[in-house]
Amino acid sequence: MRWFRKNSLFIALMVVLLFTVVGCSSGKPAEKTSKGTEQKAEEKIKVGFIYIGPVGDAGWTYAHDLGRKYLEEKLPYVETTYIENVPESADAERVMTELAQKGYKIIFATSFGYMDYMLNVAKKFPDVIFMHNSGFKTAENMGTYFGRMYQPRYLSGIIAGKMTKVNKIGYVAAHPIPEVIRGINAFTLGVRSVNPNATVKVVWTNTWYDPAAEKEAAKGLLDAGVDVIAQHQDTPGPQQAAEEKGVYAIGYNTDMSSFAPKANLTSPIWNWGPYYVKVVEAVKNGTWTNEQYWGGMADNVVDLAPINSVVPEDVKKLVEEKKQAIINGEFDVFWGPIKDQSGQVKVAEGQKMTDAEMLSFDWFVEGVDGTIPK
Structure with a gap:
């Protein structure tokens, strides 16, 4: 009897230990498929x-x-x-x-x-x-x-062309590559579609990101008499310069209105x-x-940020009509006739630029005040 009591206690302890080991061998129960086989958690x-x-x-x-x-x-x-x-x-x-x-x-x-x-x-x-x-x-x-950021840039140009009082708009530009040139041209075409007497003066910073340089470039344009500032730069520096001067501005990349709530009219944005x-x-x-x-x-990879309430309703309506025409394929920015700075017709009426031509832009449209560095 002593042997049985002694060994039965040993057997009981071994059983408890066995279940403890089995129960602790996994942090969580294995997932099962409908067929009962194990399935690993989805790899990231x-x-x-x-x-x-x-x-x-x-x-x-x-x-x-x-x-x-x-x-x-x-x-x-x-x-x-x-x-x-x-x-x-x-x-x-x-x-x-x-x-x-x-x-x-x-x-x-x-x-x-x-x-x-x-x-x-x-x-x-x-x-x-x-x-x-x-x-x-x-x-x-x-x-x-x-x-195709040139599409909302054109729309923002319409707003700038309607809001300028002196017909002189400034543009702070990063590097003279086709992407930036294309944006300047699209913006200028938008401006002059509603205000043929307006010009867009360009200055180059040769940097993507330099808050101080971008703001100083905008200040230089403001000192030259522009009353709207646009930009192809990564910071709201030009917007802030316009706010401090009490004039209008067009942002870029994201909705920059929080940095210049009075100046910022809208921004072409990425999504x-x-x-x-x-x-x-x-x-x-x-x-x-x-x-x-x-x-x-x-x-919807590109769009226009909300438009400032200072912009008249008829201008907002015009922008919305043009936006829908672009979306529906009834209109696009680089459809002729388009002239260059010298007045030469580069895109004839009824013609449109190809993607290859737009991706290799190396000339300015009529209405741009500036040069493209070699």
Whole structure:
């Protein structure tokens, strides 16, 4: 009897220990499919973003980062990271290489000057998808994407043309590349569609992100007598200069009205989030292609921010009519007749510029006061 009592106690302890070990072997019950087999939790897709400026620039980089956050919100299986203030140099190639080595399967590079560096890295990592913003070079695993920002720029030009009192509008421009030239031309065509006597004076800063330089450039234009400031820059510096001077301004990238509530009339803006979702879903589903995407207002990748209440209702109505005409394909910005600064007809009436021609703009339209540096 003593043997039985002693050993029965031992057996009971072993049974308890066995159930304890089994119960603690997994942090949570294994997921089961309808057939009863184990299914692993869905693996995260790692997506990397490379930015030319800081996420707090209130402009270009901030707009892309809003898109990144939208992507994470809409697709729970996505894990993102970003590297800001990456120069358009060999540093960009190093950063992209490191992201690929760390297992990032989709990499977005968001500035024109990253193009050749991304192409180099794409060749070394064929299993990674690379997406370059605003460029024109592709590879089997590298596509490009951009938006037809010239469409809302034209609309903002209509507003500027109606709101100027002296018929002199200033434009603070970053670098003399086709993207920026195209925007200046679109804006000027919008201005002169409602005010043929107005001109648009351009100054170059040769920087994407430099709050002080951008603001000083705007001040120089204001000293020259303009009464509306537009911009292709990444910060609200030009808007703030206009606010301090008591004149109007047109922003860019995001709604900049909070930085200059009295001056800012509207801003042509980016909406990257839905496009980022589309790309990641295509990669996940195996339907991604190395396309050269160039979406417009019909895709909602570009738009116009809310218009300031100081703008008359008839002007707002005109802008809305033109916007709908663009969306419906009844009108677009670079349809002839269009003349250059010398008065020569560059696009005949009834003709329209091709995408290739718009993507290689190297001349100003009639009404622009300025030159394009070589």
